Amino acid sequence: MTVQDFETAARTRLDPVHADFIAGGAGDEITVRANEEAFRRLRLLPRVLRGSAVRTQEVTVAGSRARTPVLLSPTAFHKLCDEEGELATARAAAAAGAIMIVSMASTVAVEDIAEAARGAGADGAPAPLWFQLYLQPDLEFTEALVRRATDAGCTALVVTVDSPVRGAHERDLRNGFLDLPDGLRCAHMVDPHEGGRVRSIAMSPEISWAHLDWLRGITSLPILLKGVLHPEDARLAVRHGADGLLLSNHGGRQLDTVPATVELLPEIRAAVAGRVPVVLDGGVRRGTDVVKALALGASAVGIGRPVMWALAEGGEKGVRRLLELLREEVDQALALCGACGVQDLTPDLVRAPAWGPPPLPLPGADTARPGGVVS
């Protein structure tokens, strides 16, 4: 009945080491918890008598049209959850008309995922697929991967920029989960020039804005940056030609103790000043969470762990049910807010506690804390 139920059910089926890999985060997992808690602290303030009988959830983000504002954030290794892996996920996403962001660390190749999605798209419409990339210091390899994703029909690239090194996943270290089980591999990291050797994904601290400029020069696909948290970086992203941001703290899996993403949303929105869309992920578990994020200015929201749990619980059917459930919950929340669609969701529908940047005590200035970030 709820998104949370999928986790409970999945845990009875999954190897506990793999369940820990999915659930876990970096360090003390403070940010993992903060993401969900922040949504719980926000309150909705609905409008009434607005005639919201005909409702739509359609959105267009960075040129891709979707039937739902809920997209599938990139998650690695779907074959840990289901033997069909990303093929099952792609079919379910296509049936729901949801954007799926294929992880660079997927256990099925993007060409095969695209084929599965094409076969399952409702109304014969192609389901939008985006491709997530960790920029590799080996630019030739990165360029070849961008071409593969483009040729497979992906309509945007999502560059994850919060991973100059990998976050410290202490559950995995304790469990000794350091590699994929035999028989599974990252499909995009098999190097045809090196006799099928599987490369590791480099999370490299040498990656800089210059690499993004290089990427901008080799592709005409929209580029979204995933993992920008500081408003100054959001401004820089726009200046460097990014077409959108995926406001994400990697589900609390990179730097622990960073703020919940929904807390940062108003600041990031203000920084980009409407020039590019902002998608948000992290802790979205309810239709009301989706509505809160959209009201605060997100163009869409992503879900990570729930997809893995649903896949483990029921394969393609599980992910279909998950997406249906969220569609039903979003529809109900829209109706109860007096909204016919995303366009009717505005910041005045949300009451936020007083979070945001700490007050900057200026010499001689009144140091009283400003009110909530949502006015």
Ligand SMILES: Cc1cc2nc3c(=O)[nH]c(=O)nc-3n(C[C@H](O)[C@H](O)[C@H](O)COP(=O)(O)O)c2cc1C
């Ligand atoms: C098991 C797992 C694998 C992930 N793999 C990737 C990945 O390959 N690339 C990436 O950019 N983010 C990855 N993420 C982060 C997600 O894209 C997303 O930011 C996060 O899961 C959203 O938070 P949520 O799980 O609370 O919905 C992963 C997250 C999880 C839980």
Ligand SMILES: CC(C)CC(=O)C(=O)O
């Ligand atoms: C294997 C990693 C590249 C996947 C990831 O980003 C994560 O586990 O958070």
